[in-house]
Every structure is written in C-alpha cells, then in structure tokens.
Amino acid sequence: MQRYEPENRREYPEYIEDPDGRINAVRRVNGIIRIVCGLFAAILAINIVLVAANANFGNPFAQFVSQWASGVSLGLDNLFLTRHHKLQIALNQGLAAILWLIIGVLLTTFLSRVVLPGPERPGRR
Secondary structure, X not given: XXXXXXXXXXXXXXXXXXXXXXXXXXXXXXXXXXXXXXXXXXXXXXXXXXXXXXXXXXXXXXXXXXXXXXXXXXXXOOOOOOOOHHHHHHHHHHHHHHHHHHHHHHHHHHHXXXXXXXXXXXXXX
C-alpha cells in the first residue's frame, strides 16, 4: 500500500547535533535563563501575596521574600504611587514580575536565533 504524500508538503530541515555541542550548550543556557527569570517573577508574586494577606514581616521567611523582592524589582518600587500600600505593591511588583518573564523570553529567543544555525535562505551563506 502506498502512503499519501501531499504535493505541496513543506520540507523542514533536520537539525543534527554539531560536534562542538553548540545546540546543547544553548539549550542549557536558555534553561538557566528561564529558571532565573521565573524564580524572580515567582518571588515578586509571593511577596505580593504576603503583603495582600497582611503577613507578619517579622517572620524570617517573609523578611527573606521581601528583601529578595526589593532586590529584583527592577527599580519599579515607586513607579505607581497610590494611597493604598497593597495596591502600590501589587502594581509595582506585578509589573516587575511580568517584565522578568518578558526578559526571559526575549533573551532565550535572541540567544537561539543568534547562536543556533537556521535554515538556509536564498541569497544568504
């Protein structure tokens, strides 16, 4: 029995691991970038939850999270000034968390496109 193959099927290049391990290295670096940026966003989100829940910031865990959150807030601590402290923390640190996720995506995409080989394009060698 013959298998049906559409006439306009696109051919996608098959990537084979290069001898110097560049693809594997980029995957590892991208993984580290995703973990770090995700961790920073998670710490900011946890701090927002602690502030919203009126956590005791005399507690060592709450202090630890608060110090890390202020360290990774990208200088956005006073971007939005509101009368309500909880809303101010949620807006400023929420924006910083979203920016950390965007930074992670942009860095990994840039690294993959610059370092990894891509499909051959006409007029490009």
